Amino acid sequence: MPEHTFRVNGEQVTVDVADDVRLLWVLRDILGITGPKYGCGVNVCKACTSHLNGVAVSPCAIPVGELRPADEVTTIEGLAATVGRELHPMQQAWLDQDVVQCGYCQPGQIMAAVDLVRRAAAQGRAITDADLDSLRNICRCGTYFRIREAIKAGARNM
Amino acid sequence: MSEHIGRRRFLGYVLAAPTLVTAAELSLAPASAAVPSAEITELLDLNDLMTVAALPTSGLISVAVNADGTVSFALPRAEVGQGITTSSAMLIAEELSVPLSRVRITLADARPELLFNQLTGGSNTTIATYTPIRVAAAIARSRLLQAAAGVLGAAPGDLTLAAGVVTDRSGRGVDIGALAQRAASAQTGQVAVELTPRESFTVIGRPTNRIDALEAVTGRKKFAMDLAVPGALPTMVCRPPTINGKVGSVANLAEVRAMAGVTDVVTIATGVAVRAQTFGQCIDAVRALRVTWRAGTAEGKSDASVLRELELAEIPLGLRPPTPVVEGKFTFHFRSNGAVEPNCAIADVRADRAEIWSALKSPIVAQETIAARLGLPVGRVTVHVAEGGGSFGRKLFFDAALEAAEVSQRIGKPVKLMWHRADDFRQGRAHPMATSRVRIAYLGDAVLSYTQRHTSVATDLGHGLGEIITAFAAQLPVGDIGFAETFFQLSQNMPYEFGLNSRLLSEVDKGFNTGSMRNVYSPDVACARELMVDQLAARRGRDPYQMRRAYLRDDRAKAVLEKVAQVGNWGRAMPAGMAQGIAFHAEYKSVSAALVEIDCRPETVNRPIRDGVAGPRVTRVVFAVDVGLAVNPRGLEAQMMGGIMDGIALALTSGLHLRDGYFLESSWDNYFYTRQWNTPPDLKIIVMPSTSENPGGAGELGVAASVAAVACAYGRATGVMPTTFPINHATLSFVPKPTVPPIPASPIDGATAAR
Numbered sequence: 001m002p003e004h005t006f007r008v009n010g011e012q013v014t015v016d017v018a019d020d021v022r023l024l025w026v027l028r029d030i031l032g033i034t035g036p037k038y039g040c041g042v043n044v045c046k047a048c049t050s051h052l053n054g055v056a057v058s059p060c061a062i063p064v065g066e067l068r069p070a071d072e073v074t075t076i077e078g079l080a081a082t083v084g085r086e087l088h089p090m091q092q093a094w095l096d097q098d099v100v101q102c103g104y105c106q107p108g109q110i111m112a113a114v115d116l117v118r119r120a121a122a123q124g125r126a127i128t129d130a131d132l133d134s135l136r137n138i139c140r141c142g143t144y145f146r147i148r149e150a151i152k153a154g155a156r157n158m
Numbered sequence: 159m160s161e162h163i164g165r166r167r168f169l170g171y172v173l174a175a176p177t178l179v180t181a182a183e184l185s186l187a188p189a190s191a192a193v194p195s196a197e198i199t200e201l202l203d204l205n206d207l208m209t210v211a212a213l214p215t216s217g218l219i220s221v222a223v224n225a226d227g228t229v230s231f232a233l234p235r236a237e238v239g240q241g242i243t244t245s246s247a248m249l250i251a252e253e254l255s256v257p258l259s260r261v262r263i264t265l266a267d268a269r270p271e272l273l274f275n276q277l278t279g280g281s282n283t284t285i286a287t288y289t290p291i292r293v294a295a296a297i298a299r300s301r302l303l304q305a306a307a308g309v310l311g312a313a314p315g316d317l318t319l320a321a322g323v324v325t326d327r328s329g330r331g332v333d334i335g336a337l338a339q340r341a342a343s344a345q346t347g348q349v350a351v352e353l354t355p356r357e358s359f360t361v362i363g364r365p366t367n368r369i370d371a372l373e374a375v376t377g378r379k380k381f382a383m384d385l386a387v388p389g390a391l392p393t394m395v396c397r398p399p400t401i402n403g404k405v406g407s408v409a410n411l412a413e414v415r416a417m418a419g420v421t422d423v424v425t426i427a428t429g430v431a432v433r434a435q436t437f438g439q440c441i442d443a444v445r446a447l448r449v450t451w452r453a454g455t456a457e458g459k460s461d462a463s464v465l466r467e468l469e470l471a472e473i474p475l476g477l478r479p480p481t482p483v484v485e486g487k488f489t490f491h492f493r494s495n496g497a498v499e500p501n502c503a504i505a506d507v508r509a510d511r512a513e514i515w516s517a518l519k520s521p522i523v524a525q526e527t528i529a530a531r532l533g534l535p536v537g538r539v540t541v542h543v544a545e546g547g548g549s550f551g552r553k554l555f556f557d558a559a560l561e562a563a564e565v566s567q568r569i570g571k572p573v574k575l576m577w578h579r580a581d582d583f584r585q586g587r588a589h590p591m592a593t594s595r596v597r598i599a600y601l602g603d604a605v606l607s608y609t610q611r612h613t614s615v616a617t618d619l620g621h622g623l624g625e626i627i628t629a630f631a632a633q634l635p636v637g638d639i640g641f642a643e644t645f646f647q648l649s650q651n652m653p654y655e656f657g658l659n660s661r662l663l664s665e666v667d668k669g670f671n672t673g674s675m676r677n678v679y680s681p682d683v684a685c686a687r688e689l690m691v692d693q694l695a696a697r698r699g700r701d702p703y704q705m706r707r708a709y710l711r712d713d714r715a716k717a718v719l720e721k722v723a724q725v726g727n728w729g730r731a732m733p734a735g736m737a738q739g740i741a742f743h744a745e746y747k748s749v750s751a752a753l754v755e756i757d758c759r760p761e762t763v764n765r766p767i768r769d770g771v772a773g774p775r776v777t778r779v780v781f782a783v784d785v786g787l788a789v790n791p792r793g794l795e796a797q798m799m800g801g802i803m804d805g806i807a808l809a810l811t812s813g814l815h816l817r818d819g820y821f822l823e824s825s826w827d828n829y830f831y832t833r834q835w836n837t838p839p840d841l842k843i844i845v846m847p848s849t850s851e852n853p854g855g856a857g858e859l860g861v862a863a864s865v866a867a868v869a870c871a872y873g874r875a876t877g878v879m880p881t882t883f884p885i886n887h888a889t890l891s892f893v894p895k896p897t898v899p900p901i902p903a904s905p906i907d908g909a910t911a912a913r
């Protein structure tokens with residue numbers, strides 16, 4: 001079986017698995033990194049959202065064979081380390097707003113939120129209601145309103 | 159039981175154990191069933207029934223104080239997001255005077271000795287555990303004070319326990335951890351204890367963040383599929399193209415067994431199971447299977463044919479009275495109660511024993527059913543209750559656990575079984591399709607009668623709650639009726655003084671996989687009721703708010719309605735195409751009211767949304783809730799928020815389309831649960847000051863008033879009362895995925911697609 005080498009949360013990993021196995025399963029079933037969740041497997045619910053080279057992606061729809069040795073995958077477990085802290089400001093905002101209900105969707109929500117704020121910042125602007133409306137992550141517990149509040153608060157500290 | 163022996167004095171136990179363990183029976187004094195009346199839920203509601211049911215059989219729940227100064231408690235309920243681990247920890251922190259951070263709550267394994275009393279449903283957890291948990295904690299506190307008296311050489315009355323430390327008058331302190339062993343008992347004995355009076359509470363009633371939030375936001379919180387059980391490899395099931403179809407034959411078993419990563423392929427009752435190194439390889443194998451299927455239990459059925467079945471089963475409204483009436487008929491389509499975490503379970507079945515891990519709200523029924531299926535004694539089946547990724551009624555059942563056990567037994571290996579999202583929508587349980595007919599008769603200012611006939615595809619209650627109701631139905635003042643009707647009667651309540659009140663349920667067709675969805679009958683029943691209240695107001699030229707207020711029966715009800723009207727500025731002018739709606743609902747010993755503003759203008763309804771439904775936008779919600787006593791107002795607010803999002807979904811966008819014996823929906827871009835673009839940008843939830851010594855239920859409460867207020871607002875904004883829900887059901891807003899293979903291929907655009 002082919003070997004694939006890439007980076008996850010700051011460490012180089014090598015896995016031995018077919019090219020077309022999607023990254024989500026490599027993370028969860030082979031590497032035991034279970035922060036990214038399965039909610040659909042078809043790039044819709046965004047529960048698996050993680051970052052690839054700093055950009056939000058859906059690992060359930062990325063064949064592992066696409067990854068190169070220098071590619072850096074960041075899951076929720078590695079988010080805080082990207083800012084050299086115990087908690088990323090967005091995670092702190094999530095705690096402050098007490099966003100979480102069951103919590104199943106929340107790793108994906110936080111990773112998507114960080115990406116959204118970075119994209120707005122790259123355009124030199126603050127988060128708008130339209131930005132918040134554009135988030136596709138499902139939360140069946142209906143935490144949407146607190147998510148909106150947390151993103152605005154987290155953005156101020158990013 | 160924690161028998162009430164005078165004001166605030168209760169009996170509990172200290173248990174024989176090496177460390178301090180105190181306990182109480184998990185039950186409360188029953189509300190006595192008195193004479194039958196027109197409004198049965200005032201005497202006895204579903205929550206009383208669930209509490210009464212527990213009385214003769216309940217076991218103990220216990221609180222342990224550990225040497226490291228922590229306090230542990232195994233909650234015999236399922237945490238699925240509703241916040242009961244946090245509120246339970248608060249009860250212990252209050253009575254034991256320990257910081258919340260020292261309280262460790264776990265979920266108890268199935269405990270068959272608890273019989274009826276390990277079911278998480280009916281929004282009953284806080285109602286049922288509020289006193290017993292506090293009694294156990296209060297006994298621990300008194301034992302710790304006694305033990306400290308020995309250590310510090312002072313009378314217990316001269317000691318104070320605060321923040322986990324016992325201190326004497328001179329300021330010398332000893333941590334409860336250091337006292338835990340000394341406070342332990344060699345014998346089990348009964349102890350009387352006083353509980354902290356409500357006016358002295360410092361923890362209960364204080365808005366508190368969830369105790370598991372840090373775990374959740376760091377990805378460390380473990381759900382069933384995150385557990386590392388040795389050898390439990392990913393497993394999925396190839397399912398039939400129609401609801402409950404059966405496997406005929408499999409053409410290419412050997413070929414699929416030889417696929418990369420695949421370890422086992424086996425036919426089970428519900429399909430063909432595949433076990434592999436990764437779920438990705440399970441998906442590929444499921445898609446590769448060539449199966450001949452036999453007919454299911456809803457073969458050829460469609461929304462239209464089920465609607466005809468319902469119409470044939472409708473109980474007539476009766477003779478039309480000679481007075482003026484308003485009448486309406488409403489249709490509620492099938493809806494999914496699936497959570498983001500799909501049905502899933504881990505099973506490790508050996509020749510003489512089995513172990514199961516799953517988020518289960520009725521673990522005892524699961525344990526008994528799985529034991530019977532495996533041919534093992536109940537005592538040889540251990541059922542661990544995992545943290546659940548949402549439930550909404552779905553986790554009252556254990557469909558995945560039963561399958562996982564079957565697969566593990568057949569192949570003799572542990573399995574980690576998960577449903578694909580498409581399975582979850584197409585074969586998973588649904589809230590049944592229903593119609594509701596309402597007639598209100600009036601004359602002048604008087605409302606003479608209210609009649610409602612609810613007709614529904616059968617709701618499967620076979621998860622334990624049904625057994626509770628069956629066992630007690632005969633003792634209730636409702637005559638000899640089935641448990642679905644009993645459940646219906648006990649969960650419904652007529653909040654308005656509308657004269658003679660009559661409501662009846664009739665059910666048809668057991669061919670569907672159904673279950674209670676959050677708030678069960680009430681979202682539909684209340685939506686129909688509140689729309690007709692608006693009709694009545696319109697007919698009589700009265701204001702919808704003022705008329706509701708005039709007819710509401712009790713002060714708590716009036717207070718929440720007045721609150722939303724006042725905070726929401728009821729009656730304010732709005733542009734054409736926008737309107738306010740107001741609605742009320744009472745259940746679980748709680749009352750709630752919602753005021754909604756909706757924007758139905760074409761430019762809003764038709765705003766572009768990629769792969770989603772825009773539709774009318776709820777721009778603002780004001781919601782007031784009185785649960786009697788709110789243990790954790792912040793958690794209560796969260797539950798109301800979730801209920802509001804559910805209400806918006808049920809009214810506007812969320813429904814399943816039945817065609818040719820299967821549901822067309824297979825992904826979250828087909829089943830339109832509320833998304834950010836449907837979320838009200840302005841939301842205010844008001845937790846009313848406590849009006850009672852005891853908490854009411856909250857987990858499901860928010861849905862009914864919300865769906866009704868959205869429907870009423872929509873009707874007022876468009877000038878047309880909606881009669882079919884969700885309102886967009888007639889338009890299919892997606893292209894259905896094929897049913898063979900049953901699950902879609904994994905896309906490859908995860909790094910490149912638009913976010």
Ligand code: FES
Binds near residue numbers: 041
């Ligand atoms: S699991 Fe990846 S988007 Fe749903």
Ligand code: FES
Binds near residue numbers: 100102104548
């Ligand atoms: S918190 Fe439960 S799905 Fe979002």
